[in-house]
Amino acid sequence: MSKCYINGIGCVSAQETTNESVEISDFETLTQSINPAKKQNYKEYIAPNMIRRMAAGVKMGIVASKKALEEAGINNPDAIITGTGMGCLVDSEKFLKAIIENDEQYLTPTPFIQSTHNTVGAQVALGLKCKSYNVTYVHANNSFETAAIDALLALNETADSVLIGGVDEIAKHSTYLHQLENLVKSEDEISNILKSDTQGYLASEGSQFFVLQKKKTSSTYAELVDVAIHDVLNQDQIADKLNSFLNTNNMSLADVDSIFLGVNGDKKGDDIYHSLCESLFKNKQQVYYKHLSGEYNTVTAFGLWIAAKCIKNQTIPEVLRLNDLKTDGFKTVLLYNQNRGEHHSFTLLKSC
């Protein structure tokens, strides 16, 4: 396999992630059940005549992708690969609502055009006038990881630079349905997500994009070694699949310095993490990040953004630490995520 380096990153989230003067250690723990992304000055990035039709997800995706490309010094990547769990949900809701309210008549084109899952990848490509390979993966909580796997394959073939990203947006009606299903915490259940004894997460939205290249450059954050996904696993199978994943990469768990976990305050999924933290990952430096990002289908891209920054700076801020174990530095990082026992993913990074 060709090497794959993360050479540019961009992030729009519920934190001040586009402001370079704000450090991870300045991020504040989310305190709302629904946490919109921080507003950006979108006019700095998007032409005014384009911006008026764009949903939040598209705008966030364009900002994050532009920042990543700018940092890597890339104008036209060989591929644009996007992951999204729900696509441009706000426009989907708008269009469906119009169908119901107007008795299937008077349907306007804009929300229909903008509601498709691949709108973000398409708008990023249009903005760049990039006609290369452009694919959007929709695979629930593994959407971003699937995009990353495709990027690794593309780099192993003819591509030299690939832009990958994840994006998901909050939409009013869908969030309401998620609240009814106890997928989202109610306001009175919000507390320290590490000690949460209730179901549900803190809902949020965001977009993170990365420029991946075969070559290491002065802007390189880390090497993206490998990514693996699995749909449903029990705890024994998690250990087996993880060992097998590491073995494939000529490593064992002993080689991993830090584990970034997708703990999100939802008891239904967090029990798995807590159990692993007391067994398989007991002697590892454990890190969590969803108290800063909230939860959305492609939030693991935020996890990768955080991990890339930590590796580059060789520091894990206190706000991310799940246990007290500290290492002098860390070379190898594993990101592990799952959603209520489904959609497991392993992402392996190495410092450069």
Place this chain on the structure above:
Amino acid sequence: MEKLKAELKERIIENLNLEDIEVSDINDNDPLFGEGLGLDSIDALELIVMLDKDYGIKIADPKEGKAIFESINTMATYISENKPA
């Protein structure tokens, strides 16, 4: 007629998400497409739906659209002459 023109401006701004544009920024004779408000072909479809939904007017021949949607004045005139009783 003046009331209709003001109403049209409000609806155009709202339906087409014309951010940063106020009713007072649109003159009655300003071209809606091209150099004026800068509307495009997708906006034209939105305006056709708006005429049907809000004023009960169906534009049977799309070629008519160019003249109808030239400005707020032409739209208001067309609506007042063709609105079902």
